[in-house]
Amino acid sequence: MLSRDLKASQFDGYPPQARKLAAARVALLQQLPLGFLPLLLREIIVYDWKFPPERSEIEHQLAYLESRTPAERRTLLAGFEKLRLPPALESFDWVNEPVQFSEQLTTHLWATLQIDAFRTAAIDYVRTVNAAAPQSSPAMPRLSMVVLGKDVTENKYRLFRKLRPYGVYFNRVKPDNGLRILLDAAAARAQAHPAPYGHWYVDGGREEPVSSGGLVRFSYDSLAPARAALQDKMQKTFQSGMGPEAFRTLLARMHPSELGMADSPDAVLNRFQVSVLTEGSGTQIFSTTFVQWAAREAFRRAQPVTLLLRFAPRQRARPMNELLAETQRKPELDPEGSLVDADMGAYYTWLNQQRLAGAEKSSFLVWFEDHNEALAIGPAWARAGESSDPVDLRHLVKRVS
Amino acid sequence: MASTRGRKAVVVTFGGGARDEETFMPDGQENIPHLLTALMPRATFFSQIVNKGILGHYVATASLATGAYETFNNFAAVPPDRPTVFEYFRKDLKRPALDAWVVAPSNGFNRIGESGNRAYGRGWGAGVILPKRILAAALSSSEGPAYEHLLRDNYETPLYAPELGGNQVELHQMAEVLRLSVADFTAHARVLASPDELSVYIARQLMRQLAPSLLWITLHDIDIAHSGTYSLYLDAIQRTDRLCGEIWNNIQSEPEYAGKTNMFILPDFGRDSDDDAGGNGFQHHRTGDALSRTTWLMALGPGVRENTVVDRPAEPTDLVPTLGSLLGFDARLSQGKPLQEVL
Numbered sequence: 001m002l003s004r005d006l007k008a009s010q011f012d013g014y015p016p017q018a019r020k021l022a023a024a025r026v027a028l029l030q031q032l033p034l035g036f037l038p039l040l041l042r043e044i045i046v047y048d049w050k051f052p053p054e055r056s057e058i059e060h061q062l063a064y065l066e067s068r069t070p071a072e073r074r075t076l077l078a079g080f081e082k083l084r085l086p087p088a089l090e091s092f093d094w095v096n097e098p099v100q101f102s103e104q105l106t107t108h109l110w111a112t113l114q115i116d117a118f119r120t121a122a123i124d125y126v127r128t129v130n131a132a133a134p135q136s137s138p139a140m141p142r143l144s145m146v147v148l149g150k151d152v153t154e155n156k157y158r159l160f161r162k163l164r165p166y167g168v169y170f171n172r173v174k175p176d177n178g179l180r181i182l183l184d185a186a187a188a189r190a191q192a193h194p195a196p197y198g199h200w201y202v203d204g205g206r207e208e209p210v211s212s213g214g215l216v217r218f219s220y221d222s223l224a225p226a227r228a229a230l231q232d233k234m235q236k237t238f239q240s241g242m243g244p245e246a247f248r249t250l251l252a253r254m255h256p257s258e259l260g261m262a263d264s265p266d267a268v269l270n271r272f273q274v275s276v277l278t279e280g281s282g283t284q285i286f287s288t289t290f291v292q293w294a295a296r297e298a299f300r301r302a303q304p305v306t307l308l309l310r311f312a313p314r315q316r317a318r319p320m321n322e323l324l325a326e327t328q329r330k331p332e333l334d335p336e337g338s339l340v341d342a343d344m345g346a347y348y349t350w351l352n353q354q355r356l357a358g359a360e361k362s363s364f365l366v367w368f369e370d371h372n373e374a375l376a377i378g379p380a381w382a383r384a385g386e387s388s389d390p391v392d393l394r395h396l397v398k399r400v401s
Numbered sequence: 402m403a404s405t406r407g408r409k410a411v412v413v414t415f416g417g418g419a420r421d422e423e424t425f426m427p428d429g430q431e432n433i434p435h436l437l438t439a440l441m442p443r444a445t446f447f448s449q450i451v452n453k454g455i456l457g458h459y460v461a462t463a464s465l466a467t468g469a470y471e472t473f474n475n476f477a478a479v480p481p482d483r484p485t486v487f488e489y490f491r492k493d494l495k496r497p498a499l500d501a502w503v504v505a506p507s508n509g510f511n512r513i514g515e516s517g518n519r520a521y522g523r524g525w526g527a528g529v530i531l532p533k534r535i536l537a538a539a540l541s542s543s544e545g546p547a548y549e550h551l552l553r554d555n556y557e558t559p560l561y562a563p564e565l566g567g568n569q570v571e572l573h574q575m576a577e578v579l580r581l582s583v584a585d586f587t588a589h590a591r592v593l594a595s596p597d598e599l600s601v602y603i604a605r606q607l608m609r610q611l612a613p614s615l616l617w618i619t620l621h622d623i624d625i626a627h628s629g630t631y632s633l634y635l636d637a638i639q640r641t642d643r644l645c646g647e648i649w650n651n652i653q654s655e656p657e658y659a660g661k662t663n664m665f666i667l668p669d670f671g672r673d674s675d676d677d678a679g680g681n682g683f684q685h686h687r688t689g690d691a692l693s694r695t696t697w698l699m700a701l702g703p704g705v706r707e708n709t710v711v712d713r714p715a716e717p718t719d720l721v722p723t724l725g726s727l728l729g730f731d732a733r734l735s736q737g738k739p740l741q742e743v744l
Contacts, residue, residue: 110455111472115689161428281684282628289629296681317625317633340632348675348682355678 003037006030010095018047028066035083042098049271051197051302060133079121099252135357138305140193142362144353145182147310148342149368151335160375162347167377168385175370178393185397186308187212197302202294204287205312220287226259251278286314288338292345299352311342363400405729409614415668416458417623418686432638435646445709445743447698452670452717456686461669468721468735480517483734486721487527490615493730501527502613504604506621530570532599538572539583579606597622601644612657629684663702671696700743711742
């Protein structure tokens with residue numbers, strides 16, 4: 001089917017809000033090229049489970065496209081229009097299965113060496129659409145706090161190596177009660193500036209108790225039942241001989257109820273957690289990857305103003321079938337390797353934070369748990385600085401908050 | 402150009418791609434002491450090898466082996482469309498089957514030794530050894546746990562286990578060809594740290610027993626980066642660096658190879674940059690950005706200028722025609738051009 005043949009009734013299978021959104025704009029959608037439209041539908045079909053900034057972004061995209069003249073739209077989407085697509089993709093049910101369409105489109109683009117042209121078209125499109133409505137700065141300056149190195153007693157790895165040029169490195173931090181100080185700081189921000197999905201705490205081990213109810217929080221341990229269900233499915237798939245592409249499709253279709261998550265009242269967060277486990281590579285088996293990917297996705301999608309991450313030791317590298325049985329046994333942990341993972345994870349978290357609006361006012365604090373090393377970045381701190389003065393974490397938090 | 406008579410070549414590729422940042426850039430140099438201090442001074446180093454093809458490990462390695470950008474499904478157990486370097490080498494130079502070998506990491510690479518090209522193809526390819534598969538076949542179920550670290554699966558596609566077919570050598574053949582008993586093989590495997598160590602062990606046996614003129618070793622430990630664990634990715638780079646040094650030392654110490662062997666080392670491609678919001682840095686190679694497409698190549702051996710850096714862009718498809726010029730065959734269907742700097 002081609003775009004021009006699209007009818008509003010074809011969105012009947014969409015969730016309620018997505019259906020309403022798509023059906024109301026069918027005249028616009030009919031005019032979009034097939035190399036582009038299913039990618040937009042891929043976002044619309046999950047509109048009901050999107051975070052507020054994502055919803056705004058989709059609405060803005062649609063409004064922007066509607067506001068263009070047909071000639072302007074053709075120019076904007078010319079890169080997508082030029083893509084050569086095979087008949088098999090045209091006849092695919094891209095209305096109801098846009099995710100699967102986009103997987104097949106990606107394979108086709110790589111195989112026909114059109115991926116670079118697609119990449120250029122996508123970058124140009126996003127740049128143009130974003131320029132029409134720049135993101136507004138957050139209600140309060142953004143703050144990320146990263147805790148890493150749990151259970152590491154001795155470390156020879158030069159920590160924060162990639163972050164040091166951007167902030168001040170402290171080597172005499174008083175570690176007393178450090179984690180609690182950071183948890184309380186996150187809770188206080190959530191309480192002072194309540195916002196839906198505005199403040200997050202993600203733990204790579206067991207979640208610590210937090211006083212504020214305004215904090216979105218979950219942990220590698222809290223998702224153990226879901227991970228166990230997923231690992232079990234992966235094991236069975238592994239044994240069945242299903243290929244990786246079919247498996248990816250299976251993961252993309254995974255519903256929270258299939259992972260035992262149906263009872264949670266927050267469907268948006270539920271879906272987010274499922275996506276972290278099903279779309280992230282390694283998140284199902286390595287807690288360090290879980291935390292890093294969850295943070296990346298939280299920033300990309302929910303754009304929180306507070307993010308507290310705590311990395312914990314991941315299981316040691318083992319053959320895949322053993323890694324997938326993690327929840328059925330007590331795995332051997334690798335605290336030292338996890339510290340290195342988390343150090344890079346902290347750097348990626350800062351990079352992702354800096355991609356959001358208001359980056360110039362954002363702050364970042366990373367601390368080696370129960371040790372004396374920390375690093376702070378933000379308007380309050382010099383770049384490439386170093387301090388050997390004794391300092392309390394409470395003081396650092398106060399300056400970055 | 403030096404005479405091609407008696408020349409040999411060993412090619413080492415890294416499936417799994419390594420970024421400059423963790424290798425040749427200042428911060429990464431601590432991970433590659435062997436490449437940097439032992440091999441670089443003896444090498445011509447191409448700093449910009451730009452891969453314009455599909456960034457999937459099997460299809461990219463097949464493209465390296467054919468000298469043309471192959472476009473088949475990365476997850477399909479199919480032979481390359483164009484003739485491989487092994488077919489050019491054997492057919493043009495009338496070399497026997499035992500003179501060209503591939504040691505590859507996993508089942509996905511079992512078809513890499515021989516193309517589906519009608520003018521070449523069947524009977525003209527290289528023997529393919531998949532050491533992990535052979536080890537698995539050699540072990541009884543009770544022995545399995547002691548060797549699990551060597552049977553580690555591919556992290557990008559843990560569910561990929563295609564049917565075998567092609568020129569891969571099975572357990573009993575390995576015992577005959579390498580004159581290596583199953584007991585010796587498994588006993589040695591017990592002390593090795595990773596699948597790539599096993600591959601290099603097999604490569605050494607091949608060099609000692611058969612001394613093939615064309616040996617292709619594909620390492621793959623670095624692929625663990627797909628799991629998102631930076632420390633394991635660094636460990637794999639450090640191990641690969643050490644193994645490259647060992648292979649070079651082996652070439653120098655084996656009389657059949659010393660003084661007449663060129664070695665080429667190159668990752669199949671890079672990995673995503675930290676700066677591309679569409680990727681997740683070192684973890685994958687999905688964005689197709691410049692960093693994921695750009696890697697390096699190191700050439701060593703007789704006739705190659707030492708301690709030389711070439712900064713002009715070249716392509717991985719240039720490797721096969723370069724090997725053709727060195728060994729004396731015509732890679733007529735390849736898309737690349739010989740790297741004149743090493744001829």
